Amino acid sequence: MDQILKIQQRTQTASGSVCVVEEFLGGGGQGEVYRATLAGKPVALKWYYPASSTDEQRKALEILIKRGAPSDRFLWPMELAKAAATPGFGYIMPLREPRFKGIVDMMKRRIEPGFRALVTVGLELSHSFLQLHSKGLCYRDISFGNAFFDPVTGEVLICDNDNVTVDKQSLSGVYGTPRFMAPEIVRGDALPSTQTDLFSLAVLLFYMFMMHHPLEGKKELAIKCLDLPAMKKLYGTEPLFIFDPSDQSNAPDPQHQRNALVFWQIYPEFLRDLFIKAFTEGIADPQHGRVRESNWRSAMVRLRDSLLYCSHCNAENFHDAGNSAAENNPARRCWSCGRQLRLPPRIWFGRTSVMLNHDTSLFAHHTDEERKYDFAKRVAAVTRHPSDQTVWGLQNLSERVWSTTNIKGEINDVAPGRSVTLSPGTRINFGHLEGEIRF
Amino acid sequence: MPNQDAIGWLPQSGSGSPLVVSVSDGHGGSRYSRSDVGARLAVKTSTRLIHSFAVRHKDSANLSLTKRAAEEWLPRAVSRAWLDAVKEHLNQSPLPDDANGAPADRNDQEDYAISYGATLIATAVTNTFLLFLQIGDGDILTLSDAFELTRPMHKDERLLANETTSLCTVDAWRDFRVVFQPITKSRPALILLATDGYPNSFRDESGFQQAGLDILKALRAEGVSRVRNSLEGWLKDTTRVGSGDDVTLGILYPTRAPSQKKRRVRPHQTKSSRRESIS
Numbered sequence: 001m002d003q004i005l006k007i008q009q010r011t012q013t014a015s016g017s018v019c020v021v022e023e024f025l026g027g028g029g030q031g032e033v034y035r036a037t038l039a040g041k042p043v044a045l046k047w048y049y050p051a052s053s054t055d056e057q058r059k060a061l062e063i064l065i066k067r068g069a070p071s072d073r074f075l076w077p078m079e080l081a082k083a084a085a086t087p088g089f090g091y092i093m094p095l096r097e098p099r100f101k102g103i104v105d106m107m108k109r110r111i112e113p114g115f116r117a118l119v120t121v122g123l124e125l126s127h128s129f130l131q132l133h134s135k136g137l138c139y140r141d142i143s144f145g146n147a148f149f150d151p152v153t154g155e156v157l158i159c160d161n162d163n164v165t166v167d168k169q170s171l172s173g174v175y176g177t178p179r180f181m182a183p184e185i186v187r188g189d190a191l192p193s194t195q196t197d198l199f200s201l202a203v204l205l206f207y208m209f210m211m212h213h214p215l216e217g218k219k220e221l222a223i224k225c226l227d228l229p230a231m232k233k234l235y236g237t238e239p240l241f242i243f244d245p246s247d248q249s250n251a252p253d254p255q256h257q258r259n260a261l262v263f264w265q266i267y268p269e270f271l272r273d274l275f276i277k278a279f280t281e282g283i284a285d286p287q288h289g290r291v292r293e294s295n296w297r298s299a300m301v302r303l304r305d306s307l308l309y310c311s312h313c314n315a316e317n318f319h320d321a322g323n324s325a326a327e328n329n330p331a332r333r334c335w336s337c338g339r340q341l342r343l344p345p346r347i348w349f350g351r352t353s354v355m356l357n358h359d360t361s362l363f364a365h366h367t368d369e370e371r372k373y374d375f376a377k378r379v380a381a382v383t384r385h386p387s388d389q390t391v392w393g394l395q396n397l398s399e400r401v402w403s404t405t406n407i408k409g410e411i412n413d414v415a416p417g418r419s420v421t422l423s424p425g426t427r428i429n430f431g432h433l434e435g436e437i438r439f
Numbered sequence: 440m441p442n443q444d445a446i447g448w449l450p451q452s453g454s455g456s457p458l459v460v461s462v463s464d465g466h467g468g469s470r471y472s473r474s475d476v477g478a479r480l481a482v483k484t485s486t487r488l489i490h491s492f493a494v495r496h497k498d499s500a501n502l503s504l505t506k507r508a509a510e511e512w513l514p515r516a517v518s519r520a521w522l523d524a525v526k527e528h529l530n531q532s533p534l535p536d537d538a539n540g541a542p543a544d545r546n547d548q549e550d551y552a553i554s555y556g557a558t559l560i561a562t563a564v565t566n567t568f569l570l571f572l573q574i575g576d577g578d579i580l581t582l583s584d585a586f587e588l589t590r591p592m593h594k595d596e597r598l599l600a601n602e603t604t605s606l607c608t609v610d611a612w613r614d615f616r617v618v619f620q621p622i623t624k625s626r627p628a629l630i631l632l633a634t635d636g637y638p639n640s641f642r643d644e645s646g647f648q649q650a651g652l653d654i655l656k657a658l659r660a661e662g663v664s665r666v667r668n669s670l671e672g673w674l675k676d677t678t679r680v681g682s683g684d685d686v687t688l689g690i691l692y693p694t695r696a697p698s699q700k701k702r703r704v705r706p707h708q709t710k711s712s713r714r715e716s717i718s
Contacts, residue, residue: 002583002624027620029503049623104510109613110596145507177507211610221519225488226512227495228504256519259610 004032004047004086011045011083013038013092019045019081028145028160035095044095045081046162053088057162061091064164070131073124075159091162096148100157103144103208113151115316116307120154121147122205123300127373128158129201130293133194138167140192142200143177144207167194176200178231179213184286186236198290202278205296209267212260214279217242217250221257241279243272266335268306268320274299297373301365305354310334311342319343321353345392345422347435356382356394356422356437367398367430379430383419393419394428394437403429441475443467443557444634444687447482449490457493460689461486461561464577464634466605470553476528477521477555481606484520485561485572489513493563493570502568506619509570514615517559517572521606525555556607560632564691569620569627574611575603576635580651581627588648589627591618603635629655632689637674640681650677658692666690 005011009021022042023035031048048057061077069076077091103121105111113121125147132139141163148157176185176192182199184190206214213220215235223230240250242260252260264272274291281289306318315336320326332341346353347362354366362380364371379398385391395418396402402414407425414420420428424439443465448458463481465474492513496505529551558575571579571591576598581589595616597604604614631651638647657666670688678686 002620002622002627004623029501029506029621049621107613108615109610143507145510178504179507179511225491225495226508226516227492228499231504231508256515256522 003027004049004088005034005045005083009083009085011036011081011086011090013079013081015079017079019043019092021045030162031090036092038092042095043078043092044075045090045092047081047083047086047090048088050088058089060165061162063166064161065091067135067137069161070135070137071128073128073156073158074132074161075157076161093159093161096157096159099150099152100148100155101151102148103204106151106208107144107211111151113149113154115318116304117149117151117154118208119300119304119307121149121156121208123297123304123375124149124154124156125158125201125204126293126296126300128156129197130297132164133167133197133293136167137164138192138194139164139197139200141176141180142197142204143180144204145177147204165192178235180204181235182286183236183239183283186232190286195286195290198292199278199282199286201293201296202275202282202291206275206279209271210260210263212242212252212257212263214241214243214275215239215250217252217257217260219250221253239279239283241276241283243276244280245276246280266318268303268318268326269323270320271299271303301373302352305352305366307357308341308344308355309357310337310339312339313337317341319355321346321355322351345424345437345439347394347428347437349433349435353438356392358382358384358392361397362394366433367435368432370432382422385419385421392422394422395419398430400431402431405429440467442685443475443478444636444685445475445478445482445557446687446689447486448689449486454694457490457497457563457565458691459486459490459493459561459563460632460691461489461559462577462632462634462687462689463560464558464575464636464685464687466556466558466603471556471607473528473534473554474556477525477557477606480524480528480555481521481557481559482561484524485517485559488517488520489561489563489570489572493565497565497567499567502621505568506621509619510617513572514574514612514617517561517615518574518606518611521559521611522552525552528555552607554607556605558603558634559606560634560689562630562632562689562691564626564630565622567622569618569622569630571616571618571620573616574614575605578631578633578635578638578647580629580631580633580648582629582651582655584625584628586628586652586655588651591620592616593618626693627691628693629658630689630691632691634685634687636678636682636684636686637688639684640677640686654690655692663692663694 003024005021007021011019013019017038019036019038021034021036025033025035030052031046034045036043036045061080064077075093077093079092081090081092101111146160180200180203182196185196203214220234240247242250242252278291306321308317308319310317313336315334317334334341345356347356360382361378364374364379367379381395381397383393383395385393396414396416399416404412404414404420405427422437426437428435445463448460461482463478465478467474499505534554558577560577560579561572563570573592579592581591641647674686678684
């Protein structure tokens with residue numbers, strides 16, 4: 001009714017192509033996004049409100065278009081667009097596929113991804129922002145409105161990239177989303193940078209995993225209206241982690257903030273420790289205390305590898321592998337049904353392990369130290385014996401012949417496509433690295 | 440059964456900016472024995488909270504900030520305020536013991552809030568933005584000066600047949616739908632907020648939309664007073680031949696021409712229920 005562009009309105013891109021508006025998709029604080037067609041192909045078109053159609057924004061977009069996307073996970077600006085009948089400008093970007101849903105959709109219960117997908121989202125976000133930062137760029141506005149994911153696979157798409165700037169070079173532009181901004185920005189002491197992006201990333205990850213904001217405990221409950229002064233206090237001048245081990249004055253309220261209390265206990269200690277660091281040292285010492293994208297990335301891989309299913313209710317649980325208290329606790333309980341958990345077989349690579357569930361896959365990341373974080377292709381998958389459903393194996397999905405040594409010292413080759421039975425003590429040489437099956 | 444619907448607005452004069460109007464529909468039935476109270480508490484707490492929010496943000500130069508606060512904070516604040524109000528009511532007027540003689544459990548939200556279950560639709564109109572919040576069924580319709588119809592709220596696929604999301608569910612904030620619209624050109628010529636009894640009284644969606652068009656035409660042709668006087672009769676007739684349910688309609692209509700400097704918006708209320716129409 002009150003949209004900037006009309007349906008079927010023609011706009012022109014910088015290269016002279018015609019982009020036709022097809023459908024209004026949504027409006028934000030800076031402009032509106034439409035589904036459009038460019039040379040017959042679907043694209044997204046963002047058009048700025050008059051107040052945001054500035055020369056500075058145009059120049060920032062030109063820089064981004066020239067630099068190109070850090071990876072295909074970013075819905076990056078492709079071309080600027082103008083329209084004869086409408087003032088201002090917009091830009092073209094790839095259209096998000098419908099399978100990608102907002103993190104907001106998860107908050108709103110419209111989708112309910114499992115832990116495996118959720119952890120993959122965390123992994124992809126950490127990896128993507130590492131790639132962005134490695135190019136000397138700063139996102140400035142990491143928040144759950146800007147990231148989308150496939151609830152089945154956990155693949156991520158990062159949108160609203162028009163706010164990205166060269167790190168420490170832009171004095172204006174977007175300062176972020178208040179609840180996700182680093183405290184020093186909220187206070188007005190700093191400008192967005194890769195360091196402040198790290199804080200926002202930690203907030204986003206915490207929010208996704210705990211369904212709750214890391215600074216919104218009892219102090220938030222006391223607020224009558226979340227206006228600017230209240231936000232400044234809560235997220236800027238008096239930020240306090242709800243699970244700060246040395247100060248419980250902002251602990252979650254058991255009635256109104258129950259999610260945080262419930263989810264916190266589900267995750268292994270190594271993840272909780274990272275969050276504690278991010279929101280204690282990371283607040284006190286923005287320069288040196290923040291958890292880096294690479295730390296989150298390795299924690300996410302470890303977390304995904306520690307997933308197991310409850311044999312009673314099938315709920316996904318995490319096992320704190322390598323943590324002596326968790327390893328030596330015979331009475332591990334499922335967080336969902338409360339019954340005792342039975343650990344599946346594991347494959348150990350040195351001091352790290354992967355739970356071998358019915359749906360576990362191994363990637364080059366696991367079997368080749370030279371290819372860390374390469375999850376492009378599966379190299380192994382847990383499989384059932386075709387004629388004896390009680391026997392489980394690990395199928396070779398790579399192109400390399402594995403060499404296995406069983407507990408008796410017998411050596412066998414496992415050709416691509418063949419499987420090795422999961423039995424305790426069996427060692428598998430994947431070519432670059434050896435793993436050992438333990439029960 | 441008493442009327443399970445409720446409506447509230449601020450400022451109490453029904454005129455001014457920001458203007459906030461809320462309607463609520465108690466679920467009714469024995470499981471929701473206090474849903475009439477739940478609906479009243481819903482409009483009271485939400486109207487107050489959203490009005491306070493709109494006043495504090497009405498001159499905000501940063502609409503992104505206001506949008507985010509509206510989307511991310513208001514649903515939690517509204518559902519918490521409702522739960523606290525329910526708890527207070529419960530303390531003053533405890534639920535009777537259950538069939539086995541055990542006292543009703545007041546610690547578990549799933550138990551104590553269910554009796555008060557209700558939906559909520561609220562809107563705030565300021566000079567710079569429109570805000571719509573909804574949990575559960577019911578409908579919002581806006582019309583432009585040129586009689587273009589828009590349903591600002593996206594559909595919630597979970598609202599099927601008699602199923603509805605509710606303020607009484609655990610983590611109700613997660614079921615809120617929120618739409619924030621900066622005013623870039625002009626404000627709507629009419630906004631309608633209706634509990635589900637009204638749209639359900641029409642054969643299909645187009646019937647409800649036609650009613651919106653008719654109300655705007657009537658307001659322009661006959662003026663606010665005549666529409667106000669006729670509205671209760673219209674709604675009673677509609678529900679009598681339609682859903683037979685309680686009906687609440689909130690109408691926001693600018694009472695001065697758009698070109699004038701100050702543009703007032705006024706809500707009108709008419710409630711009707713089967714019981715009322717029978718008596």
